[in-house]
Amino acid sequence: MVEYTGLAAQHKAVNLGQGFPDFPPPEYVTKALAEATNGKNTLLNQYTRGYGHPRLVNVIAEVFSKVHNRPINPMSEILVTIGAYQSLYCAISGHINPDDEVIIIEPFFDCYEPMVRFAGGKPVFVALKPPQSKAGKEMHSSDWLLDMKDLEAAFTPKTRMIILNTPNNPLGKVFTKKELSDIAEICIRKNILVVSDEVYEWLIFEPYQHVRIADLPGMWERTITVRSAGKTFSVTGWKLGWSIAPANLIRNCQVALQNVTYTSPTPIQEAVAVGLEIEKERMDNKDQCYFYTLPAMLVAKRDQMADMLIKTGLTPIIPEGGYFMLADYSKLKNLPSSIMMSTEGDEPKDSRFVKWMTAEKKLATIPVSAFYSKEHKHLAENYIRFCFSKNDQTLDATRKILDDWMNEKS
DSSP: OHHHHHHHHHTTOEEOSSOOOOSOOOHHHHHHHHHHHHSSOGGGGSOOOTTOOHHHHHHHHHHHHHHHTSOOOTTTSEEEESHHHHHHHHHHHTTOOTTOEEEEEESOOTTHHHHHHHTTOEEEEEEOBOOOOOTTOOEEGGGSBOOHHHHHHHOOTTEEEEEEESSOTTTOOOOOHHHHHHHHHHHHHHTOEEEEEOTTTTOBOTTOOOOOGGGSTTTGGGEEEEEEHHHHHTOGGGOOEEEEOOHHHHHHHHHHHHTTTOOOOHHHHHHHHHHHHHHHTTTTOTTTOHHHHHHHHHHHHHHHHHHHHHHHTOEEEEOSBSSEEEEEOTTOOSOOHHHHSOOTTSSOHHHHHHHHHHHHTOEEOEEGGGGSOGGGGGGGTTEEEEEOOOOHHHHHHHHHHHHHHHHHHO
């Protein structure tokens, strides 16, 4: 990912590659951060509790006890980390021993594989099956299906963990209750731990619903759920996340954390706590709660992005949640032959296309093969990822680039 971000900067391209919003976060969280650093309580500029600032873990417990419909202990069942990224690291390194196998569903957030390898584990990949594009048919992320026979076959006596991401990055797929129940049945039967990456849990587009696998029968005791303040409040640069799980699983994560960074920044934790306290009181009002007004805003941006891609000749994969939209570029005409060559023994085709588009059209995206294992990159060679969680100026600039490109082709 770093390579493509660098290319965007080098070519001064409109950057729809990186997954961050360029519109402002809620004013109350930025004001809370200023107050935390400049207010009368100077201790908010010093270390706080290593496993999570007390004010923050208490309000996390209040919010998610309601979400999960079960009491959550703020001191023993929550771990606050520097970003969801570190929560993932602690969950994996705290439970995986050398030669343990970890099942990863593709496409996957690119840190999963190296984190498993750092812990001495072996990643085992099971790919969602992309649909065949059909002329005139709108394609959705739900069309990408998990073959349960393939999943079952991936388990061995060495399997220790499965990593799940819903809504999925990069695809935007929201796993259904049936899909999650089928995964849960296998995990219970085989006594497997689940790490459920749910950082986009609030970014669900109606009529879809987010089902949390930890809430399914028999799954709470074997699931570590990872969440993100950055995605919740549109403050990705704050790098704050947390894990929620039973105390015995959180304890293993704590051991990993205390030997890495020990604690997270106190002022940021204080500001996120204020934000959650405010939204906790609004959760029953979808017209006021940011958890619901943000996805309502993003769905309009999603539809705008899909419209401009279709007009350019790309086939968008309409996401059910998250920041991102995949698009099939394989039907575009008059592309350089160097892009459309086979990927065999060479750089993936989608990567070559992204580099060409960044340099020549000044529009930066991410190749979807970056989210697949080496053996499955061919499944993604016709797709690129756009981030539509952008302000109107950025989307307008994107439309102008695509319109100009379309006029060139005509």
